[in-house]
Amino acid sequence: MKVIKANNITVPTPTDGWLKKLRTSLAAFAPSGDPVTTLLNEDYGGGHCVYSVGLKKIEGLKKLDEINTPLYWRFLAQGADTATGAACLATHESSKLPAKVMAALNGPEVADILKSAENLNHLKEVRGKPNNHYELRVLRMPALSVEAFWLKSLTGKPEDDLIVPYGLVVDGSDSIKLPGGKTQLKKDHAYPVAEFLEMMQGAARHRRDADDKAPQARYNRSLMATGRPFPHGTSRAAGH
Numbered sequence: 001m002k003v004i005k006a007n008n009i010t011v012p013t014p015t016d017g018w019l020k021k022l023r024t025s026l027a028a029f030a031p032s033g034d035p036v037t038t039l040l041n042e043d044y045g046g047g048h049c050v051y052s053v054g055l056k057k058i059e060g061l062k063k064l065d066e067i068n069t070p071l072y073w074r075f076l077a078q079g080a081d082t083a084t085g086a087a088c089l090a091t092h093e094s095s096k097l098p099a100k101v102m103a104a105l106n107g108p109e110v111a112d113i114l115k116s117a118e119n120l121n122h123l124k125e126v127r128g129k130p131n132n133h134y135e136l137r138v139l140r141m142p143a144l145s146v147e148a149f150w151l152k153s154l155t156g157k158p159e160d161d162l163i164v165p166y167g168l169v170v171d172g173s174d175s176i177k178l179p180g181g182k183t184q185l186k187k188d189h190a191y192p193v194a195e196f197l198e199m200m201q202g203a204a205r206h207r208r209d210a211d212d213k214a215p216q217a218r219y220n221r222s223l224m225a226t227g228r229p230f231p232h233g234t235s236r237a238a239g240h
Contacts, residue, residue, distance in 0.1 A: 002045030003076070003114060006121045008133045010154065011046030014073065014093065021099035022073075022090050029101045035086035036104040039075040048074040048138045049092065051150065055143035058204040064150065064193055065158050067139070069094055072102065074138060076114055085110030109167065116166035116188055120149060125162055125190045132156060139163065144178060144203050146185065148196075161193040180206030 004011050014022065023040045030036045038044075049070035053061070061067075073090040087105040091097040117136075120126060126134070134151035141147075147167055153160035165176055165185040176185040183199050185191075191199075 003117045004045070004120060004136060006126050008126060008130050009120060009151065010133065010135045012049050012135060012137075013046045014099075018093050018099050022101065025090070025100040026088060029088075030104055034104075035077065035079050035084075035106060036088050039077045039086060039088050044075060044077070046136075047090075048076070048136065050074050050089075050138045050140060052140040052142065055141075055204055055207060058141060058144070058200055059208070061197060061201070063158050064139070064152075064161060064197070070137075071095075071140075076110060076117070078114060079106060079111065083108055083111055085112075085114050087113075112167055116164070117149065119188050120151070120164060123162075123164070123190050126151070132160070134162070141200060143207060144200065146176065146178070146200070148185075151190070159192070159194060162190045163193055163196040164188060164190050178203035178206070179210065 013019070019040065026037065026040055050072050051067045051069070052071045053067050057066075070092045072092050072095070075088050075090070077086045079085050084107055087110045088101050089103045089105075090101045091099060093099075120136070126132075133154040135154055137150035137152050139146075139148050139150040146165060148163045148165040151162040151164065153162075165187055167187070174187045176187060178184065178199065180203060183203060185199065
């Protein structure tokens, strides 16, 4: 399903050999007639390379180019009706793992992502500058509950990248609240990469400070400092 139609946005595709193996994996993964079986057909329109960054790295991030290895492929397709969509997640060639489907999803959340992807065609930053070419990527920041399209500039400098947040809005609004409560991202809005990073780093500091003030975190750190064993049922990871 070709959603991106703007001539200046490139959607990546796996190599032919990798795609063939993914199709074989998907056929074994999903039953015949399942919506996900249409995802990797001849007209699938490419996929999304998903990049992910953790909380600690966000704070020290100077440029997005430091996130240079995709975590996995994501492929999307419209469901039986416009209210639903289908998705599959697959290993990426860069992982050195065998080509295989890792998960399949169906539901309205996928349809919402597809709608946001289609909106990329109409962004004034894309339509108004046809000579500026971008590669479509996906950026995840799980600790901040943020996912966004990353329009990686192919003709300009790294600072010409655009970030377009989508989804994960539970109250039906067009805003995504960040840790700290004062800053919000506007869904489907194109942010210059420097502005986006500044907001993410502020949110990361708020999240870290909140975690540090949590009673369980302070208690776990005190135990670690003394070398005493953790009580049964207490997670060591809870302090990090």
